[in-house]
Amino acid sequence: MALGEFELIERYFTRPTARAVLGIGDDCALLAIAPGQQLATSTDLLVEGRHFLSTVAPERLGHKALAVNLSDLAACGARPLGFTLALALPAVDEAFLDGFSRGLFALAEAHGCELVGGDTTRGPLAIGITVYGEVPAGAALLRSGARPGDTVWVSGRLGDARLALEGFRGHVSLGEDFESLRVAMEEPQPRVALGLALRGVASAAIDVSDGLLGDLGHVLRRSGVGARIDADAVPRSARLAARPLAWQRVCTLAGGDDYELVFTAPPAAEDAVRRAGAAAGTAVTPIGRIEAEAGLRVVDARGEPLAEDWPSFDHFKS
């Protein structure tokens, strides 16, 4: 292939920037942060076999690579500004690049998030994205703000992505549900609008990337509290609800790759939470309560404790 690094960047990844002071093509990108705003930033590195399968369509991979980063901004209540893309590719594959860039830019444009810089190299397929957002000073949703008595809420529905993964792994037969379930795994929708609407309403938030209980555990530790969660209250799709209960619990409680928000708010804020969900067009469901006692107590709808150990998905261990 005669297409070198610079032509590659030029062809697939150069778009005019509207808000960045200086975009791709210099040593650094320059971003102006408005007075009173702080920069919120997060970085994720996606590796084949760990974060996506080789069977994923390039367009969906482009979507997902940015989506998982936007989900971090959403969990902070930050408004997306821009992102950088670092891409290692085994070869210059124009069909891949065409699809990947289309999926990437479609999601970026939907969220007003500009590509401001990047780096490409040859190597085993890896996608590193850093996102930049802004949030008024002091307004960011943190993991550390949950207080005893707060209600625990979750957005959307959990578990479909994990069910799809188990289908790919051959552990379950998904039949005609397979194509729609794989969309949940391959094209997660970051809850950016909900995160913005929850500023001043939620006391703490995190996005569900490694499984509900594992990620909620980060909130509990940072906040110095515990929680009681009703496993049967965790919202799930009709497709997942048709599966055996044990499958439903693994997928909803320890699924991973959901990219929904789990957040806390005082009981008095219930109406405000519901208004935020309605404004963002995202379902919000109460699933439990923050308690002073440390630890996570998972019960069923009758209040009976569930004894299972629910490990968090760990991109390094498994």
Add this chain to the structure above:
Amino acid sequence: MALGEFELIERYFTRPTARAVLGIGDDCALLAIAPGQQLATSTDLLVEGRHFLSTVAPERLGHKALAVNLSDLAACGARPLGFTLALALPAVDEAFLDGFSRGLFALAEAHGCELVGGDTTRGPLAIGITVYGEVPAGAALLRSGARPGDTVWVSGRLGDARLALEGFRGHVSLGEDFESLRVAMEEPQPRVALGLALRGVASAAIDVSDGLLGDLGHVLRRSGVGARIDADAVPRSARLAARPLAWQRVCTLAGGDDYELVFTAPPAAEDAVRRAGAAAGTAVTPIGRIEAEAGLRVVDARGEPLAEDWPSFDHFKS
């Protein structure tokens, strides 16, 4: 190994942050950008075999991974604030992590650049770093500011890193010079202080990562100008000067991995450039002149044109 992602981050990569509003441990890092300052940011992805060899000591690799990013801030005249680290590792190797983190933090602390966030995963070794810096609005050194008549300057000495690489490749025997030359390749010193001192003095700047002529070519294209460069004026070490002239020219003009700055300034700014170099403790050497005619004319000390084609190092082509 029982060490999971979270313990790994905790053990090797958690340091208290002094300037970041919020560091590692939440969905996003939060950075306050001072009034009147813009955010300068750059990202680089380093892959084994492309950007470093498997023989590199982990401590030096940690240094280099951050150095190449700080070099981008230097080329913009930005002051380092912080960085995020995305790390894909084939396995949890504590000896590697210990050395890598020591080299990384030693350089970070020398430049007041805090680790504010990160992501680790299992995968083929890859290191993605995004750096954040600040620069007063309008003061950044850009590639687009070179004007006919400007002098072309370069910092430090060029070519040792390429000579070391050729030694590793077995193309040249370096004898007792090998160990000191490999330091040039493995532990480049980003010219952050020089970049800061050149604000308001240089008309354009870029860092030399892919070879002098190739990187200078980016400045010429973005500025809409050409240049005449005296190949024999390009500064080089005594070790490199002892090699055949053809080797010297390849290494100094198209070497790559130098991480020096090449920059332009009006002739009237010569004293100011020399004061900036002295203030930063970095040698600065005039090597040519910007001309209105597009293209790059390379001549020897007698003014005779050199006919060789000097390709830029391209991390994707070779």
